[in-house]
Amino acid sequence: MTYHEPSGLPLLIANLVVDYGAHRVLNGLDLSIRPGEIYALLGGNGAGKSTTLAAIMGFVPPASGEVRVCGVAPGSAPVQARRAIAYLPENVALYEHLTARENIQYFLGISSERRTNAEIEAAFNAAGLQEDAFNRRVAGFSKGMRQKVAIALALLRHVPLVLLDEPTSGLDPRATQDFNRLLGGLRERGSAVLMVTHDLLSAADTADRIGFLDAGRIVQESVAEGPDRYDVRALHRHFARPVAA
Amino acid sequence: MSALTLIARDELWLMRRSRVSVIAAALLIVLVVIAGITSVAHQSNVADTRARLQAQVDEEFDNQPSRHPHRMVHFGHFIFRPLPPLAAFDPGIDAFTGNAMFLEGHRQNSANFGDVRQSSILVRFGQLTPAFVLQTLAPLLIIFLGYGAVARERGAGTLRQLFMQGVSAGTLIAGKLLALATVAALIAIPAMSVLIFVAAQPGAAAGPIALTAAGYLTYLALWSIIVVLVSASVARPRNALLALLGLWSVTVILLPRIAPDLAATAVPQPTRLETDLTLQRELRAMGDSHNPDDPVFAAFKQRVLRQYGVRRVEDLPVNYKGLLAVEGERMTSELFDRYASEGFARQARQSATMDAIGTLSPAVAMRRLSMAAAGTDLAGHARFLDQAEAYRYDLVQRLNRLQADAVSFEDDAAKSSDTAAEQRSRIDPHHWHAMPDFHFAPPEPGDLVRRASPAAVMLLLWLLVPALLLAPAARRLEGVRS
Numbered sequence: 001m002t003y004h005e006p007s008g009l010p011l012l013i014a015n016l017v018v019d020y021g022a023h024r025v026l027n028g029l030d031l032s033i034r035p036g037e038i039y040a041l042l043g044g045n046g047a048g049k050s051t052t053l054a055a056i057m058g059f060v061p062p063a064s065g066e067v068r069v070c071g072v073a074p075g076s077a078p079v080q081a082r083r084a085i086a087y088l089p090e091n092v093a094l095y096e097h098l099t100a101r102e103n104i105q106y107f108l109g110i111s112s113e114r115r116t117n118a119e120i121e122a123a124f125n126a127a128g129l130q131e132d133a134f135n136r137r138v139a140g141f142s143k144g145m146r147q148k149v150a151i152a153l154a155l156l157r158h159v160p161l162v163l164l165d166e167p168t169s170g171l172d173p174r175a176t177q178d179f180n181r182l183l184g185g186l187r188e189r190g191s192a193v194l195m196v197t198h199d200l201l202s203a204a205d206t207a208d209r210i211g212f213l214d215a216g217r218i219v220q221e222s223v224a225e226g227p228d229r230y231d232v233r234a235l236h237r238h239f240a241r242p243v244a245a
Numbered sequence: 246m247s248a249l250t251l252i253a254r255d256e257l258w259l260m261r262r263s264r265v266s267v268i269a270a271a272l273l274i275v276l277v278v279i280a281g282i283t284s285v286a287h288q289s290n291v292a293d294t295r296a297r298l299q300a301q302v303d304e305e306f307d308n309q310p311s312r313h314p315h316r317m318v319h320f321g322h323f324i325f326r327p328l329p330p331l332a333a334f335d336p337g338i339d340a341f342t343g344n345a346m347f348l349e350g351h352r353q354n355s356a357n358f359g360d361v362r363q364s365s366i367l368v369r370f371g372q373l374t375p376a377f378v379l380q381t382l383a384p385l386l387i388i389f390l391g392y393g394a395v396a397r398e399r400g401a402g403t404l405r406q407l408f409m410q411g412v413s414a415g416t417l418i419a420g421k422l423l424a425l426a427t428v429a430a431l432i433a434i435p436a437m438s439v440l441i442f443v444a445a446q447p448g449a450a451a452g453p454i455a456l457t458a459a460g461y462l463t464y465l466a467l468w469s470i471i472v473v474l475v476s477a478s479v480a481r482p483r484n485a486l487l488a489l490l491g492l493w494s495v496t497v498i499l500l501p502r503i504a505p506d507l508a509a510t511a512v513p514q515p516t517r518l519e520t521d522l523t524l525q526r527e528l529r530a531m532g533d534s535h536n537p538d539d540p541v542f543a544a545f546k547q548r549v550l551r552q553y554g555v556r557r558v559e560d561l562p563v564n565y566k567g568l569l570a571v572e573g574e575r576m577t578s579e580l581f582d583r584y585a586s587e588g589f590a591r592q593a594r595q596s597a598t599m600d601a602i603g604t605l606s607p608a609v610a611m612r613r614l615s616m617a618a619a620g621t622d623l624a625g626h627a628r629f630l631d632q633a634e635a636y637r638y639d640l641v642q643r644l645n646r647l648q649a650d651a652v653s654f655e656d657d658a659a660k661s662s663d664t665a666a667e668q669r670s671r672i673d674p675h676h677w678h679a680m681p682d683f684h685f686a687p688p689e690p691g692d693l694v695r696r697a698s699p700a701a702v703m704l705l706l707w708l709l710v711p712a713l714l715l716a717p718a719a720r721r722l723e724g725v726r727s
Contacts, residue, residue, distance in 0.1 A: 057409065058723075078723060083411035093402030095255075097262055109251045111410035157410075 010160040010192035016065035018051055025051045027216035033192040040195045040203030043213030049196040053163050070160050086154035090166040092146040096139040100149045107153055115156050123152035128178050144175040151182050162186055164195040168202045180206045200239055204230045248412045252420025266390055273386045277378050281439035284374045288333035295325035307678045311671040314648040318641050321349035324683040326629045329620040330449040335376035337621025348637035353581035375436045376615050379461050380608055381497055383432050384468040388489040391472040393482035394421040414719035422473045429465035450690030453618040456697055460614045463704050470711045477718045500606040508598035514591050534573020545572050566657045567649025578638050607707040614700035618693050636683045
């Protein structure tokens, strides 16, 4: 798929406003992510993180402002925009009656993409899925294993934008470390990654930029610098402060 | 393979993996096959029996000894309603209306010996025919197989995952619909085979059979659309199942069974007893056509005497009692016809009410289409009654004219007291042979198609409404948040 975005940005959000009835959830959100960049969006409950993702995927219409995924507005052309996105929900939903390989083949088939068995296995390996799980039904998979299947799918689809919703929630430290390594792989492929999370440490480990979302807009943004990348204590202080009324 | 066919294939695969689904589908297909075989065998058996009995009673009538013609009027004659070929698919009201009629003078009898009087009470629920299985049970299977088609994806969270692969809600719904329609087509195959078999039978016409086939395919497609529509419109599979079962119970079970009662309430029909009592009162007022001196027939008598230019009935060149019988039969038949016409008019209004109820239930529309195309509906029965009455009137009047022409008035008047006169009033049996046999003229195929057309239009409207609702359902699904 070829995208023609003059800005060359996989994701561009400008002055986005989203209302749920009388409640304003996003209030002038500005955000853009470059190819190969990992952006972590942090915020408390109700800050608008999930709504941001839903707006990017075209599931909620903006009241005003603009969202562009590789130049396509998801609100008006959701199918085209979604073809440029890989999405990992907090709880990855897969077809329980299919094996990991069959799930991948099915989702790739749906998106009209063809991959060889070798390519699928390479993606599984890159995602860290154990070989004996390739042909097992996913019904018995742990949360981490399901995420690996979803990551493999994202790798195989070669999409410009990857959206992650609380990716490390419920993962043990080792699995979180594995996952963070995978994000590095996505960055190397040139995919832009937007990660919505509560996990400050994981975000500090992997993200090139961290934005704090509060009351529907980004109130502070930090950029990774130097060998230590971030002042985690300062980030934590900001993250832990009371939310705006 | 396109996304649509891939979704359909996966849905079918999921159905195939479910033992319950496979057994249910297989059972229904077996039921259709059994219903087809037994129905064809039953139809063939009934047709043979009725043809044999008709030949037997025709022969008995022809072989009557020398008799007075009016004795033959009262001896009467049986006729049997032949079954149309499509009755093998949908016997309609045949089991309820009776299939044999006793024809005699001065009376218009109704048909008797319906199967419901000779069979288990279960016949009233619905005979095991391909029509019953397709109308009643097939929608139930489609519901069980398809209620979770879209709702399950939503409940499991795979719906958003599917959308994120760039598949549109329209494609998703079309894929699910294709899968369900494939199962519906599988169910339809044995039923369509029965229709092809029927088409090869003598007397079968292509038009009504093609309309029946198209009607049932539309009906199954309609249920497939309804099931997918409901599945796409509710949050949980359980809700979809409950909503669909409710819809099935009301439209397939309840409405078709209460529709006749509603129609009867809207257009009340007097009971058989009430009709008979009123009829008898009017008949009594008509006088006795057996009595040449009945004052009711005084004007008729004068007209006959004037016509022949004589002063006494004894001077007529024909038997006045025979002429009186002809006139009496004409008058009573007019009365019968009036009652029958009023009865049919009420039934036609009841049918119109049923058509109106058909707007509330695709099963009612399907049933009416199926029976009308098969010629086994009320109109088909009315056609038989019309022809039976025409035949009865013709037969009785032929016998009455024989009485007028072949029996002298003197012998006729004296036969009860004079044995020789009684013997002379009997006429040769060859006259019975000369009486025509009853041959039911089936309706033209075009007539059947025309009669089934309103129900076909209703069914198409039923198809159109949920089909049009699929587009907004898809749009709502695109905006799904969970």
